[in-house]
Amino acid sequence: MPKARASVKEKNGGFLKLKIVVKMLQKSLIPRKKWVPEDVKEGHFAVMAVEDDDLKRFVLPLSFLTRPSFLRLLEQAEEEYGFGHHGALTLPCSPTELEGILAEQWPPEGGSNDAGWGCYQTVVKTC
Numbered sequence: 001m002p003k004a005r006a007s008v009k010e011k012n013g014g015f016l017k018l019k020i021v022v023k024m025l026q027k028s029l030i031p032r033k034k035w036v037p038e039d040v041k042e043g044h045f046a047v048m049a050v051e052d053d054d055l056k057r058f059v060l061p062l063s064f065l066t067r068p069s070f071l072r073l074l075e076q077a078e079e080e081y082g083f084g085h086h087g088a089l090t091l092p093c094s095p096t097e098l099e100g101i102l103a104e105q106w107p108p109e110g111g112s113n114d115a116g117w118g119c120y121q122t123v124v125k126t127c
Helices: 002-029 062-066 068-081 095-105 117-123
Strands: 044-051 054-061 089-091
Touching: 044 062, 044 095, 054 062, 054 095, 062 068, 068 089, 068 095
Parallel strands: 044 089
Antiparallel strands: 044 054
């Protein structure tokens, strides 16, 4: 008889663990409203360029994630900071250097002076 009681306790303990796991899964699957700054529009992402005390935040279109020069910066960021970083991506380059890369990579549309990186200068913020 003592064995029967032990198995009932084991079953109850197993159900309790299962119940805890189910609750954890439910919490992780429930869509939560995540806070995204207003200046990060759909189809864009935020990056921080930092070198010494010089820090600027940039909001860039997702298309930059396919540009070779920007991908090299992301690889450098991975080497320096790793993957466990929360919030805006931090790039290990000066804001001036990133602005130069953006100016090179953002082709003017239709030859207008208003197109290209220059029209996105408002998305740069000094922190």
